[in-house]
Amino acid sequence: MLSIRRTSPQYTVIQPTAWSVSCQLSIFCKEFPSTISKYSTCTIMRTKIVAGNWKMNKSVAEGLELVETLQKELKEQRPNCRVIVAPPFLHLVPMVERVDQSIIGIGAQNCADHTSGAYTGEVAAPMLSASGVRYVIIGHSERRAYYHEDSETLATKVNLALAEGLTPIFCVGEQLEDRDADRHFDVVEKQIKEALFHLSSEDFSKLILAYEPVWAIGTGRTATPQQAQEMHARIRSFVASKYGQEVADNCSILYGGSCKASNAKELFTNPDVDGGLIGGAALAADTFLPIIRAFDK
Numbered sequence: 001m002l003s004i005r006r007t008s009p010q011y012t013v014i015q016p017t018a019w020s021v022s023c024q025l026s027i028f029c030k031e032f033p034s035t036i037s038k039y040s041t042c043t044i045m046r047t048k049i050v051a052g053n054w055k056m057n058k059s060v061a062e063g064l065e066l067v068e069t070l071q072k073e074l075k076e077q078r079p080n081c082r083v084i085v086a087p088p089f090l091h092l093v094p095m096v097e098r099v100d101q102s103i104i105g106i107g108a109q110n111c112a113d114h115t116s117g118a119y120t121g122e123v124a125a126p127m128l129s130a131s132g133v134r135y136v137i138i139g140h141s142e143r144r145a146y147y148h149e150d151s152e153t154l155a156t157k158v159n160l161a162l163a164e165g166l167t168p169i170f171c172v173g174e175q176l177e178d179r180d181a182d183r184h185f186d187v188v189e190k191q192i193k194e195a196l197f198h199l200s201s202e203d204f205s206k207l208i209l210a211y212e213p214v215w216a217i218g219t220g221r222t223a224t225p226q227q228a229q230e231m232h233a234r235i236r237s238f239v240a241s242k243y244g245q246e247v248a249d250n251c252s253i254l255y256g257g258s259c260k261a262s263n264a265k266e267l268f269t270n271p272d273v274d275g276g277l278i279g280g281a282a283l284a285a286d287t288f289l290p291i292i293r294a295f296d297k
């Protein structure tokens with residue numbers, strides 16, 4: 001937690017925990033002068049996060065081997081970020097049983113938009129919560145594209161996840177044609193507004209957001225650090241317009257779009273990029289760990 005306390009005429013910065021964002025006081029004062037002048041104490045609690053989305057990969061045995069390798073490495077040298085893995089559903093129960101979630105948080109890749117009933121093949125939020133899962137990815141571009149999940153459905157999933165104490169990792173992002181037509185900001189803001197802006201400030205503050213330019217997922221193409229920062233800053237500003245600057249400042253926004261060891265540090269140094277939602281590079285320890293270590297000093 002980064003605390004900025006007013007001790008006239010100076011401001012004292014108290015160093016954050018390993019999981020929390022650090023920022024320079026000069027930047028803070030420049031960006032939020034009204035906050036500094038209005039409050040004697042201001043706190044930013046933005047968590048740095050690296051989350052691995054395994055998608056439909058690995059057997060249970062392979063998944064357990066990988067997560068145990070990660071846990072061993074991260075236990076020996078604690079990272080400067082929160083680490084989450086989201087394996088296929090079959091992995092979740094044995095993984096929760098074997099993993100210390102203070103080291104690696106366990107998340108699901110999806111949840112149903114109902115709590116129970118005749119919905120063949122679905123897994124409900126109460127089932128995930130009862131199994132010890134703590135996070136759930138909602139709104140991933142593949143779910144939107146392949147399973148035609150719209151904002152109304154995603155809003156319901158977010159509500160159900162929050163009701164069960166799960167932390168949603170909510171994904172937004174534009175197609176290549178949207179960016180080429182210079183409507184990428186409009187598309188992302190519409191996704192956020194339609195699926196999330198019904199939430200109270202308290203509930204919105206429980207979310208993690210992930211920006212995934214669809215044109216950069218699994219293609220080898222990556223948004224430049226400048227493009228990533230521009231969109232993340234726009235998202236934060238849009239959240240602030242609804243919920244206020246404090247909620248926006250404390251919201252972790254991850255980048256997801258072919259993030260890998262070679263570009264992670266450059267992406268993560270942007271002030272509004274709070275980590276990554278990692279796909280293919282999360283499937284092996286030797287490619288995932290360097291991304292996690294990108295937050296190490």
